[in-house]
Each structure stands twice: as C-alpha cells, then as structure tokens.
Amino acid sequence: MSALPGPGIEPVKGRTWHRAGPLDRIPQDEGLVLGTVPRTSVFNCDGEVLCIDDTCTHEDYSLAEGWVEGCVVECTLHLAKFNLKTGAPVSPPATRAVATHPVATVGGDVYVALPVSYLVKSDLMKENSDGLA
Ligand code: FES
DSSP: OOSOSSTTOOOOTTEEEEEEEEGGGSOSSSOEEESEESOEEEEEETTEEEEEESBOSSSSOBGGGSEEETTEEEOTTTOOEEETTTOOEEETTOOSOOOEEOEEEETTEEEEEEETTSEEOSSTTOSSOSSOO
8 A cells, every 4th residue: 555544644764554453352461463574563552552573582482372461462482572662672681672653643544654674465454364365
C-alpha cells in the first residue's frame, strides 16, 4: 500500500503503511503475528495498538506466544521481558531491543508502517501467517 491510511497520518521515511486488519481481531492479553518477513506482531497495550518485531532477541522465539501484562511481554522460552512501547528489554536474559513500528488506527482498522525492506502478505492478519502465502 503506498497511500496514507487516513487524514492526519503522516508518511514515515523509509517505511510504507500497510493495512493490518480490523482492530477487533487483536486479542487482549496476547500478541497477533502478522504475515511479514521478518515476522512482526501487534499487541493491545491498554487500548493502544503496538507493533514490534516478533522474534525475541535472546533466541529465535515468537514474542506473540508470550504473556502480556500492561505494556510488557514476557517471552515464554526463557522469560525475558520487553517493553512493547520502546522494544527495550526490561528483564534478562535478552539484552537487545526488538524493533518497534509505527501504528495508526483509522475507522476500526489497524495500519502499520513497516520498513520497505520487509516482505508483506496482502492479508496481514490471516491465520497461519508464517512466511508469505
Ligand atoms: S528466547 Fe526469549 S528469552 Fe530466550
């Protein structure tokens, strides 16, 4: 998608806005993996939608599988925690941040601004979003 999602949504240098899907598809206490390479996921953080790279920086494991409390996700493999707003690790063993991505909600739909280098499926919220269909 090359057009901006809606009025007041600004272009983000080096990124393209993509419609991820309906806001009501995002669960309350867990992440939802998007169909991108590399993998990204969206979270509902106290009513605010946030998007991060999905792979834990400690090892190769999905953060969408993690436990979410407030705006922190805990990786279920070795229990590192990440701030969903900044991507920063807040608890070991992870020491590197995960990338965060701008999000906008327009008319009940979620849009994410992903780096142009990311590969994106046409239906980002389609179940079984491993890789590209
Ligand atoms: S893979 Fe996430 S904490 Fe080890």
